[in-house]
Every structure is written in C-alpha cells, then in structure tokens.
Amino acid sequence: MVKDQEYLSNKASYCLDLAKKLGATDASVTVANSISENVNFRNKKLDESNRSDNLGINITTFINKRKSSISSSNLQRDNLDILIEKCVETTKHTPEDEFNALPDKDLLATEIKDLKLYDESHFENEKKIEYLKRLEDSASSNNKIINTESSFSEYKSNFILANSHGFSKGYKSSSFTASSVTVAKDEKSMQRDYEFSSRCHLKDIKNAEDLGIMAADQTIRKLNPKKIGSEKISIIFDKRIAKGILNTFASAISSSAISRGTSFLKDKINQKIFSNNISIFDKPDLLKGVGSRNFDTEGVKTDTLKLVDNGLLKHYLIDTYNGKKLNLKSNGRCGGTSNLYFENGNIEYKDLLNCSPKSLYITETIGHGSNIVTGDYSVGATGFLVENGKINYPINEITIAGNFKDMFQNITLANDLEFEYSTNSPTMLIEGMVVAGK
Amino acid sequence: MSNFFEKSDLTRNDAEKIVSDTLKKCDDGELYLENTKSETILLDDNKIKNSSFNSDLGYGLRAISGEIVAYSHSNEISKDSLKKSSDNLKSTLKSAKGNYNYSIPKSNNTYYENINPIEQKSFNSKVEILNKVNEYLRSKDNNVKQVTANFNGEQKSIEIIRSGGETLTDVRPLIRFNVSVMLEKNGRKETGVYGIGGRQSYDSYLKDDKWKNVCDEALRIASTNLESKPAPAGEMKVVLGPGWPAILIHEAVGHGLEGDFNRKKTSAFHDLMGKKVASEGVTIIDDGTIDNRRGSLTIDDEGTPTEKTVLIENGVLKNFMQDRLNARLMKTKSTGSGRRENFRHIVLPRMRNTMMLNGKQTQDEMIKSVDRGIFAVSFGGGQVDITSGKFVFNCTEAYEIINGKIGSPIKGATLIGDGPSILKEVSMVGNDMMLDPGIGTCGKAGQGVPVGVAQPSILINKMTVGGTKL
Numbered sequence A: 001m002v003k004d005q006e007y008l009s010n011k012a013s014y015c016l017d018l019a020k021k022l023g024a025t026d027a028s029v030t031v032a033n034s035i036s037e038n039v040n041f042r043n044k045k046l047d048e049s050n051r052s053d054n055l056g057i058n059i060t061t062f063i064n065k066r067k068s069s070i071s072s073s074n075l076q077r078d079n080l081d082i083l084i085e086k087c088v089e090t091t092k093h094t095p096e097d098e099f100n101a102l103p104d105k106d107l108l109a110t111e112i113k114d115l116k117l118y119d120e121s122h123f124e125n126e127k128k129i130e131y132l133k134r135l136e137d138s139a140s141s142n143n144k145i146i147n148t149e150s151s152f153s154e155y156k157s158n159f160i161l162a163n164s165h166g167f168s169k170g171y172k173s174s175s176f177t178a179s180s181v182t183v184a185k186d187e188k189s190m191q192r193d194y195e196f197s198s199r200c201h202l203k204d205i206k207n208a209e210d211l212g213i214m215a216a217d218q219t220i221r222k223l224n225p226k227k228i229g230s231e232k233i234s235i236i237f238d239k240r241i242a243k244g245i246l247n248t249f250a251s252a253i254s255s256s257a258i259s260r261g262t263s264f265l266k267d268k269i270n271q272k273i274f275s276n277n278i279s280i281f282d283k284p285d286l287l288k289g290v291g292s293r294n295f296d297t298e299g300v301k302t303d304t305l306k307l308v309d310n311g312l313l314k315h316y317l318i319d320t321y322n323g324k325k326l327n328l329k330s331n332g333r334c335g336g337t338s339n340l341y342f343e344n345g346n347i348e349y350k351d352l353l354n355c356s357p358k359s360l361y362i363t364e365t366i367g368h369g370s371n372i373v374t375g376d377y378s379v380g381a382t383g384f385l386v387e388n389g390k391i392n393y394p395i396n397e398i399t400i401a402g403n404f405k406d407m408f409q410n411i412t413l414a415n416d417l418e419f420e421y422s423t424n425s426p427t428m429l430i431e432g433m434v435v436a437g438k
Numbered sequence B: 001m002s003n004f005f006e007k008s009d010l011t012r013n014d015a016e017k018i019v020s021d022t023l024k025k026c027d028d029g030e031l032y033l034e035n036t037k038s039e040t041i042l043l044d045d046n047k048i049k050n051s052s053f054n055s056d057l058g059y060g061l062r063a064i065s066g067e068i069v070a071y072s073h074s075n076e077i078s079k080d081s082l083k084k085s086s087d088n089l090k091s092t093l094k095s096a097k098g099n100y101n102y103s104i105p106k107s108n109n110t111y112y113e114n115i116n117p118i119e120q121k122s123f124n125s126k127v128e129i130l131n132k133v134n135e136y137l138r139s140k141d142n143n144v145k146q147v148t149a150n151f152n153g154e155q156k157s158i159e160i161i162r163s164g165g166e167t168l169t170d171v172r173p174l175i176r177f178n179v180s181v182m183l184e185k186n187g188r189k190e191t192g193v194y195g196i197g198g199r200q201s202y203d204s205y206l207k208d209d210k211w212k213n214v215c216d217e218a219l220r221i222a223s224t225n226l227e228s229k230p231a232p233a234g235e236m237k238v239v240l241g242p243g244w245p246a247i248l249i250h251e252a253v254g255h256g257l258e259g260d261f262n263r264k265k266t267s268a269f270h271d272l273m274g275k276k277v278a279s280e281g282v283t284i285i286d287d288g289t290i291d292n293r294r295g296s297l298t299i300d301d302e303g304t305p306t307e308k309t310v311l312i313e314n315g316v317l318k319n320f321m322q323d324r325l326n327a328r329l330m331k332t333k334s335t336g337s338g339r340r341e342n343f344r345h346i347v348l349p350r351m352r353n354t355m356m357l358n359g360k361q362t363q364d365e366m367i368k369s370v371d372r373g374i375f376a377v378s379f380g381g382g383q384v385d386i387t388s389g390k391f392v393f394n395c396t397e398a399y400e401i402i403n404g405k406i407g408s409p410i411k412g413a414t415l416i417g418d419g420p421s422i423l424k425e426v427s428m429v430g431n432d433m434m435l436d437p438g439i440g441t442c443g444k445a446g447q448g449v450p451v452g453v454a455q456p457s458i459l460i461n462k463m464t465v466g467g468t469k470l
Helices: A005-021 A077-093 A125-139 A208-220 A239-252 A255-259 A320-326 A349-353 A404-408 B012-022 B079-092 B123-140 B202-206 B211-226 B244-257 B259-263 B324-329 B363-368 B419-425
Strands: A026-042 A045-063 A066-072 A145-163 A172-185 A190-199 A231-237 A280-282 A305-309 A340-342 A358-366 A376-387 A390-403 A411-413 A428-436 B028-044 B047-065 B068-074 B144-162 B167-185 B188-198 B233-240 B284-287 B308-313 B353-356 B372-384 B390-402 B405-410 B414-418 B426-429 B440-444 B447-455 B458-466
Touching (some): A005 A026, A005 A077, A005 A145, A026 A125, A045 A077, A045 B079, A066 A077, A077 B123, A125 A145, A125 A208, A145 A208, A172 A208, A190 A208, A231 A239, A239 A340, A239 A358, A239 A428, A255 A320, A358 A390, A358 B390, A376 A404, A376 B414, A376 B458, A390 A404, A390 B390, A390 B414, A404 A428, A428 B233, B012 B028, B012 B047, B012 B079, B012 B144, B028 B324, B047 B123, B068 B079, B123 B167, B123 B211, B167 B202, B167 B211, B188 B211, B211 B390, B244 B284, B244 B308, B244 B353, B244 B414, B244 B419, B244 B440, B244 B447, B259 B324, B390 B419, B414 B419, B419 B426, B419 B458
Parallel strands (some): A045 B068, A066 B047, A231 A358, B233 B372, B353 B447
Antiparallel strands (some): A026 A045, A026 A145, A045 A066, A145 A172, A231 A428, A280 A305, A280 A340, A358 A376, A376 A390, A390 A428, A411 A428, B028 B047, B028 B144, B047 B068, B144 B167, B167 B188, B233 B458, B284 B308, B284 B353, B390 B405, B390 B414, B414 B458, B440 B447
C-alpha cells in the first residue's frame, strides 16, 4: 500500500516548520510515494518481475527573492535535518531573482474534485501472468512473428504538496499499462512494432487478445519495405505521431520558452498560427483522464483552456515564475499540459487518405528533430505509401522535413479523435512537406 | 565510502544472510546498494535560475534463475524492507533450480580518484564562473540574446553484496559543464551548445579560464548556424568530423552489438558473428578503462572489472558487449558492460566509451574526393531501431561540399542510414582520432547512463540527408 495522506502531510509539515525555523521566509514541499509492480513476458514465458517502492521529497526554500531546492529519497529525520539546513544555507548564497515567489494565494486550488483517478483494485502477479499469456498467444499466432516481449504494470501513487501559504493537498492516483512489442521476419527484412493500453482503471485496459493482434498486425505490415525518392509530398500522420506534433506545439508555448525568447511562437497571441478550423484544448478535469489533475505542481488551480481557437493562439502555458516575468497570471500549467487534444476535424479517415492521389502515411518517427527555437522539423520516418486512397506498400529509411510555422498552416484533421493518452490527436494530414529518400 | 548500515536496523550480517538465503537456488543475483549526491547550478536569462542538491539512497535486490530476472528495490534500507523484497523475489522464482555462480573476476586497476567534486569547489565560486560566462558571452557579441550555463556534479557510491558475502565497492565522481547560447540577427534565431566533463574535479576542466573555450565554441556554432542555408534532401556522400560525430557509431552499430538484443535475436547483427560487417580498416572497440572518461568504470554495476572490448576488428565482427546474465545464456564471459542508471533499474548490457580507431587518410583527402555531399562536424542526439537497423542523428553544425571544397553552412538536418550496411560504405578512415568532450548520455529502456565516443574523420559513400532543398 502507498503511504497515506497523514504520513505524507506529517513529513511535509515537519519540513516546512524546520525551514521556517532555520530562516526561510517561504517554503514549498512535495512528498510522494509510489509503488509499482511489473511483470514482463518474452516469447510466451515469464522474463522479469519488478517491484519498486519509491518515496521522495522535494523542498524549495525562499529567503525573500532568493531560492534554492533539494530533493532526496532518504526521509530519515536526521537526513532531512541536514538537507534542509544545507538548502537554507545555499539559499542565502544564491543571488536574488525578482520573479522568485510562491504562487499568489488567490490562485491556489481550494477544492479537490473526484476525477476518478484512483482504482484500488490490485491485479495479482498471477493474473498479470495469465493476461500476458493470452496476449502473447494472440500476438504470436502468425508465424511471421519471431519474437514477442510484453509487460503488464500496475502503478499506485499518493502525494502531498504543501507550502507556507497554508496550502496542503494531495490525492491518490493509479495506472495500469499493458504493452506488447513484436518482431516479424521474412526472407528480406526484420521489423518491430508495438501496441499498448494505459488507463487509470483496470477494467478500461484493452482486451489481451486484441492488444496482441494489433501489435502483430502493425509489425507484419511493415515487412519488406522500400525506399522512395526525394520529393515534395502530402504526409498523413498516424494518431500516435500526430500527438507528438501537438506536444511540440505545447513546448513552444510554454511560458519559459516564451519569456526566454527561445520559441518560434513568441509574440503570437491572437495571431493565426494554424489553419482556420483548427482548435486545441487542454482539459484538466476529464474523468479518468490519463493527464487529469486538480492543480498544477505549484498548487495553482487549473481550468480548461482553449489554447487555439479556429487557428488563433489564445494562451501560453503559464507558471508562477515566468508569469511574473511576462506580467501574466499563472494559468496552472507549471509542469505542462494535462489532457491536451485537437478538436475533431470534419472529414472521415478514409477521405483523408484520398485527399491527394499520392501521400505518405507515417506510423513511426525516430530522432530528436524538432527545434522549437526555429520551428525546423526533420526526423527519420517509417510508414506506407498511399495511392488513390489505398495503403500500397511499406516505406522506410526516409526522412521528412518542414518548418512548423508552415506545417501548422497546412493541417487537415480527420474526425477520429479518441482519448487514449494524455495528449490526443485525430489522424492528421499536412500538405507540402519534403521527404528525402533515394 | 558510504556506510549503508550505519543508521539502519539492518546489519551487514543480516543483509548477507538475506542475500544468501534469497539466492540459494538461483543462478545469479546480488544486493546492490547506492548512495548518490548530486547538484545542479543553472544560470539562465541573466540569473541563477536553479540551485539544487539531491541525495538519493536505496537498494535493489536481484535474483536470476535461467532467463528470468526478479527485481525489487526500495529507498528504505531496513530489515523489514529487505525481507519484503526477498519474499517478493522468492515468490516469483519458487521453482528455481539454479547453481549460483560465485566467481567474479578481480582487478586492482582504478580509472578515477575517490573524490567528491561537489565539495571540492565552493558554491560561491561556481556561481561566480556562471556569472562570468554570461557576461563574457554577452559582451563578446551583440547578437547574443540568451545564455544558459550549468554545472552538474555527482558522487555515486555503490556496494554490491553477492551470495556468500563477497562485497565489491566503487566510488564514482562525475561532472559536466555546459553552455548554450542563442543569437538573433535580422529576425533569425539560432543556438549553439557546447560542454565538457568527465570523472574529475570541476577545476581539472575549468582552471586557467578554460571555461572561455567552452563559451567560444558554443558561440562559434551559433554564429555559423546564423548563416546557414536550407539543407539538401536525398542520398549523398557524407564526411564526418572527428570526435563527437562518433555517436553515429554508437547508434548505427553500438546498440546492435549489445548482448541482450543478440541473445533475443532481435538485433540485425545477431547472426553476423565472425562475418565481415564493415569495410577493411574499420576497427571499433568499447573501452571502460580510459582514465577519467565519462563512460569509464572501475567495475560495472554487477562488480565485474571493465575492460577494452574489441567489437569489430578490421571489418570483422568479433564480440558483443555482455553483462553476466546474457553472457551466461550465450555461453561467453561478461565484458564488464552490465550497467544500470541507478538502484531503481535492472542491469542491462550497455556501452562505455565506444571508439573507432585511426586509419591512414586525412580529412583533406576526404573532402577533396567529394563532388556533392555534406561535411558534418557536430551532432545533437541520435536514435536507432535495432531491429530494422535504421538509425538517425541530427546535425547541429554541417556544411555542404561542392566539387571537393567546403561551402556554406547548412541548417540542422537529420541523417538516416542502415546500421548493418553503413560501415561497409565507409571508404576512408582518417588519422585524426579524437575523444568527445565528455557530454554523452545514452538512453535504453528508459535508463540513461553516461557514455563516451571517439573516432577519426570518416568518409561515408552514401547516406540520406533529411533537408528541405530538393
């Protein structure tokens, strides 16, 4: 069992009191405990079991405009005493920064809604093993699949965030994740792909057989890929890649990138940065949402934001420090977005495939090719050639490139949005990108 | 050296008993104890943005039977907690029938000193250098709009207790100093990043104003990028500069030569042992024994002394990198490559300092031989799909080559290639081998570990460059 609220808040208040006593004018403490149990299978046999119990504390102390922090996984009283003393001492020697402060009192969350983020069910290791057996049997039913690796993990956590403004709140959450990675082989090539399902509640996890079949099918269809020539082409991004592009957008509107001047979206509020009918939401109070939360990592309450309204940028993601620097109020986005998604488009998936006579359907990208300073994008990619609305043959060893400033203006979205992850996107088409191949 | 039992109700004797009892029917396993102290001091946007200190303590108990690994870790070093972990492992491995392998090689060599870099330099003097970096860069070039500089230092003490009570220890210092600068000119923004580091004190890297060299290099890269043109798209010849570009070797072949992927036959290299996988003249080693290097280790995280492992010799595949588990299952010996990010993670076979050794040609000869191609000098990150063998990396400083001459700088582009075939496309190996500056972190299965790379300049006949100019 994870530690209860009482244990965590006692530790937190001990630290706050001690920090104040040693000369801190303000302080903030997070104490968190998580327990996870994983079982891994490989080729239908038990491969690994892993239990982890993590307890950790983060303390930030302020002396007026000076700030420093410590973290530790050793919560013994004598260790905490040494660390807090060290933290306060370091604070004294850290230069002042006029924007350092705890969040404004009136922005702190006052109520905790029950967002259904905690499922107390415990899935015994025997049951995980039984689930994984079924998953791997189904994943390896096609003899082109030569290797399967699957895992089931159960994660429970509890935390308290407390600060010297009197804030002290926290709650439990849980997640259950099943995943399968399969390798397929034929005479000419070997390919790998995956599928996973991650939910707050055990009963919402995908059926084992379905998950196995999906992983296997996605892998087998990649066999015997071709390389294509370099050209300008329309690109269709599978949902799992499209959500990554949405995450890059989120990092480019983080108030830290904006205030430091290191984002291509600086000074773009109320400007048209996306195609006309694109809207983007960040909704923290989605029931059972993988990214749901009651407040941000500073305790600031979070409301739903319509970040982009019909192509116009409406909000940055603002925390206390960068908000003060930009002369804006925190909108509870310290630590980033919650449940971020594109509003559905109004075109069917099959019609999206038909938008141009020839396009590339991308299912995987590799490399760290997103530059939020310049907006340049260049990554390695794997996918399929689509001709006249039909997926024709697999493609790999190509790169796709463009600049987000142009890409965002050329997005068409399908109407197939689902809430599977914390960031979600419908299938996405972007016209006018460059593919480099032969 | 940490005394892990000093403030615990668990005595060393108790721990040894629990370990031996847990592992009695297992093939391998150990109790791994770790105490890490680390600090970050960050200057950004003209201010000290972050000064933080972390103290991390915990253990991981591992039991292996056949191919099955059972692992349990906690940050509470107590009798009760270790017993719980032991019960958890025993219940997973109830049908274990192994024979514990007690033997572990010994060595008296060490590759770094037992120091605590955090305490060797005062907080104030670190802050002072960061402020100097900021002033120096901003006064040197009016186009400088943003400076970020940081110190990261750590001391990691580990202790490994094996069944029967054999104990192995190591204390590992590590530091890194990094500078990032952003320039803005005529509405265009570009960044340059450079850093240095390794397993010595901060001052070994920074004394005599050596921090200025780091600033100058970051500024030079950013200034170069301000003048860059769109990169070409398509297949062409690529000349790689010496040193850090060896992350190509790390991604393209290094990961594919790690024991676990080959035992599981998911690596594109698994059936190529003894075969020719690279051009003649290409020799690649993975070396954990170079003094004070970021990727060096006196012992690995299973207690095996590290070594210099020859992976590819004159084009022929000679060895994989092994931890104890994969070595046993593949009937070979550990190469001292068993590593973990920290006590929260299981051991995996990993790279240390991966190096391509010198050949005979000069960089000049390579450039002159290229009609149309690119010259890549510095990279950001890379990634590989070890199954399909495809790998990428991102250029952060590159130039076009036209008719045997270096031309304009080009914008950051991704290069993509095929691991098993790329080394056969190496047509010249330079005589100018360089080590990287000590900044690499390798990610695998969610675990980051410090690594190094090295290579001379090389000419690759054919790679796909992911630019936008057709």
